[in-house]
Amino acid sequence: MVTLHDLQFTPYIAEEKITKAIDVMCDQLNQDFVDQVPLFLGVLNGAFMFASEVIKRFDHPCEVSFVKLASYTGTRTTNQVQELIGLQEDISGRTVVVLEDIVDTGTTITELIKLLQQKGCQDIRIATLFFKPEVYNKQIIIDYIGIEIPNQFIVGYGLDYNGLGRNLTEVYQLKAKTMTNLVLFGPPGAGKGTQAEVLKEKYNLVHISTGDVFRYNIKNATELGVSAKSYIDKGQLVPDAITIKMLNAEVDKNEDAKGFIFDGFPRTEAQAASLAEFLETKGSEITAMVALEVDDEVLVQRLLERGKTSGRVDDADEAVIRNRIKVYYDETAILKNYYQKEDKYYGVDGVGSVDEITNRLSTVIDQL
Numbered sequence: 431m432v433t434l435h436d437l438q439f440t441p442y443i444a445e446e447k448i449t450k451a452i453d454v455m456c457d458q459l460n461q462d463f464v465d466q467v468p469l470f471l472g473v474l475n476g477a478f479m480f481a482s483e484v485i486k487r488f489d490h491p492c493e494v495s496f497v498k499l500a501s502y503t504g505t506r507t508t509n510q511v512q513e514l515i516g517l518q519e520d521i522s523g524r525t526v527v528v529l530e531d532i533v534d535t536g537t538t539i540t541e542l543i544k545l546l547q548q549k550g551c552q553d554i555r556i557a558t559l560f561f562k563p564e565v566y567n568k569q570i571i572i573d574y575i576g577i578e579i580p581n582q583f584i585v586g587y588g589l590d591y592n593g594l595g596r597n598l599t600e601v602y603q604l605k606a607k608t609m610t611n612l613v614l615f616g617p618p619g620a621g622k623g624t625q626a627e628v629l630k631e632k633y634n635l636v637h638i639s640t641g642d643v644f645r646y647n648i649k650n651a652t653e654l655g656v657s658a659k660s661y662i663d664k665g666q667l668v669p670d671a672i673t674i675k676m677l678n679a680e681v682d683k684n685e686d687a688k689g690f691i692f693d694g695f696p697r698t699e700a701q702a703a704s705l706a707e708f709l710e711t712k713g714s715e716i717t718a719m720v721a722l723e724v725d726d727e728v729l730v731q732r733l734l735e736r737g738k739t740s741g742r743v744d745d746a747d748e749a750v751i752r753n754r755i756k757v758y759y760d761e762t763a764i765l766k767n768y769y770q771k772e773d774k775y776y777g778v779d780g781v782g783s784v785d786e787i788t789n790r791l792s793t794v795i796d797q798l
C-alpha cells in the first residue's frame with residue numbers, strides 16, 4: 431500500500447501486465463508503420479513513462495515530441511479554453527500517433543484532436559495505455575488500447591494524484607474505505623475471546639487479542655514477553671508504550687484485512703487515541719465499540735472456572751482476578767464514555783449461552 435497526500439492506494443496492475451500490453455501494442459505499431467515515419471506525440475505529464483516504453487520498442491525511423499494541454503479561463507467567457515503548448519514541429523501532412531496515458535470520458539482527446547487538426551494534421555492515430563470503456567462517451571475511435579479498466583481512480587506509471595505517484599512502476603487503485611473495525615469491550619471474563627472467535631469467521635475480520643499476543647510472546651520468551659510478564663502476572667496493565675507498539679505491528683501484519691476485532695485493546699484513553707490516529711493513517715477508523723456487560727460476581731466465578739483449565743496464572747488466583755476487574759473499572763471503563771461521545775458505543779447483555787450472546791452482538795453489527 432502507498433499513501434499519497436491524504437489517501438491510500440493498493441496495488442492494482444502489476445508492471446509485468448503493463449509491459450506485456452505495451453509489447454502487444456508495439457507489435458501492431460511496428461506492423462502498421464513500415465512505410466511512413468510517424469511523429470509520436472506524448473501528452474505530458476501523464477504519458478511520459480508510457481511514451482518512453484513505446485518509443486523504445488518501435489523499430490523503424492520515427493520522430494518524437496511532447497505536448498501539454500493547458501486550460502485557461504478565456505477573458506470574454508467563463509468557459510475553460512484549452513491550448514496546446516510545446517509543439518514545434520510542422521505537422522501538416524504528417525502522421526501523428528498521440529500517446530496518452532489514459533482516456534476516460536474522451537473530452538481531452540477530442541480537444542487535442544481538434545487542436546491538431548487546426549494545425550493542419552489530417553492523419554491522427556490515438557494510442558492509450560489505459561482506457562475506461564464504461565465512461566467513454568465520444569465518437570472518436572481509439573486506434574491502440576493497452577489495458578481496459580473499470581471506472582476507477584488509478585495512479586502510478588506516470589499517472590498522478592495531485593502531483594504524486596507518477597514514479598510508481600505499477601498501477602495502484604484507491605483503497606476502498608469499507609473496513610469494519612470493532613472494539614470488543616468488557617471486563618475480564620466477559621467472553622470477549624469466545625465471541626471474537628465466532629464473529630471473526632462470520633464477518634471475515636482479523637481478531638487481535640492483546641492478551642493472546644502477550645501470552646504468545648511470554649511463552650516464546652521474546653523481548654516483548656519479558657517486558658510484559660511482570661505486569662500481567664499481577665493483573666496490572668502493561669505500559670501503553672509497549673502495548674501500542676505491539677498492537678500497531680499486529681495491524682500492519684494484516685494489510686489486506688477487511689477489518690479487525692480488537693479484543694483487549696484499547697484499555698486506556700491513550701491507547702484509544704493512538705488507535706484512532708493509527709487507523710487514520712490507513713484511511714480508516716473504529717466503526718463501533720461493542721461491549722459485553724456482565725456482573726462482577728459472575729465474572730469472578732467464570733474466571734476461577736476457566737483458571738482450572740486455562741493454565742493462566744492470572745486466572746488462578748482470586749485476588750489477581752479481583753485486581754483485574756478493579757483495574758478495568760479504574761482505568762478501562764472510562765473508554766465507554768470515549769466511544770459514547772463519538773456515538774459508537776453499543777452495550778450488549780453478556781449473560782446467556784454463547785449462541786444467544788453471538789446473536790445479540792450480530793444484531794448490533796449488522797446495523798452498523
Ligand code: AMP
Pocket residue numbers: 618640641642644661662663665666667668669673693694695696697698701744754
Ligand atoms: P486479557 O487476556 O485481555 O485478559 O489480558 C491479560 C493481561 O494482558 C491483562 O491483565 C494485562 O496485563 C495485559 N494486557 C492485555 N491487553 C492490554 C492492553 N490493551 N493494555 C495493557 N495491558 C494489556
